[in-house]
Amino acid sequence: MASSKPERNRQSRKRLQVNSPVSGYRESGLLNITGYVEESLANGPGGPRAVVWTQGCRHACPGCQNPDTWDTQKVVKLISAEELAKKILANPNHRGVTFSGGEPFLQARGLAQVSRIIRAERGLTTVCYSGFTYEELTGPKAADASEEFLREIDLLIDGRYVEALKSPDPKAHIWRGSSNQRLIWLKPDFLKVERQFDENVTEVHVLPNGTIIFTGFGGQSFQI
């Protein structure tokens, strides 16, 4: 079966990798995101907040509402940290950003950079969800740049989603899917920020292209 054609194909694939921001995005430092909404009040306190969903997660929690975000190889939308920060800052109503997923800590370095820029420019805060526990994020097997990212986060909501620990009571575990997940106030001053709700809510966003997004803890779908 040997012929010269597969070799030529291998060579052209090599050239494509060098030139393509898609195949080389990890090396290029670009972020791979799968959803973005503006002015959310349902994804953490101190809103309105921009919400960014990242692509890629290896936790595979049974009952996860966002299995489309699991594939770590799938490129959905690439954006630099600077561009994403600019997008968040372009809305004067934003008081912070919430990173959700997917697993944000798989892209910790770039997200830390976004948080640094928006805090320096306008004092915006960062809330971040992670399927890792705080102990995992600070332990020897933590994902690359976890410590750097943790330094930028005001409120970490940690732990895998456990369907058996989901309560039907919307006041049982605000901003969380299941009761094992913890609110870890990494910057104690953030405890003083306004809480728009004292229970879990679901928001509906209608994007300019007509796409409807439900977000909060009653179901999520993405389109950017």
Ligand code: SF4
């Ligand atoms: S950590 Fe979140 S995105 Fe990942 S599998 Fe669990 S619930 Fe789904």
